[in-house]
Amino acid sequence: MTITEVSKKYDMSQDTLRYYERIGLIPAVNRTKGGMRDYTEESCAWIELAKCMRSAGIPIEALIEYCALTQQGDETIIARKELLVEERTKLLEKMEDMKKTLERLNYKIDRYEKAEVTGVLSWDK
Template identity: 35%
Template sequence: MTLYSPAETAEKSGFSIDTLRYYEKIGLLWDIARNASGRRRFSENDLQWLHVLRCLRETGMPIAEMLRYAELARAGDATLEARFELLKEHDRRVEQRIARLREQQEQVQWKIGFYAEFLAERAAASA
């Protein structure tokens, strides 16, 4: 089994070493292996879990909700339905954010068009 140092894990996961420590402290990471000198060693499973956490965080899930998801995951298969519902609700919020971003993007694109037209007219008048 391949184990990774905190620095290797930070590089592979995209999380800083401080974030890895914080996530372990608050319970988003658990059962992290340690070597004989007590240094953390992360497994492939830990990296996969960190990938899930990155996805949840980057899609706007609050830390408190991530903690709830982690608690449910630790509890095992009996919580599959609860995890399913939690992720469905998160997905609904992500969809709402995407729709809002699309609306905002349309406004930005309209403004870009406005400036493009203005600059084209000004260039034509200067020629």
């Protein structure tokens, strides 16, 4: 696939795709004889992983490290697993924080909806 096709498929700019490759977030993409990027299924799998993890807030540095470890081979399996477990723990903590924030927002919205009906809003915290 060309960079234009991949850009459209994953709704990512071509600049972002080039950047991800340049910093090692995705392994080097194959090139045609003319030097054009030629994305394979494997390349696209890395892009999908990067997009998914970035949308969840996983830091670029952690993903670069994961990619580098993967390229080093099976001797890094334990390190890769530890990295993923650490990021999962952080993500779960973030999700808990977001859940608390959502509960707070729902509480406040409920109070305003009641105030719309009664015309009274008690002290707002």
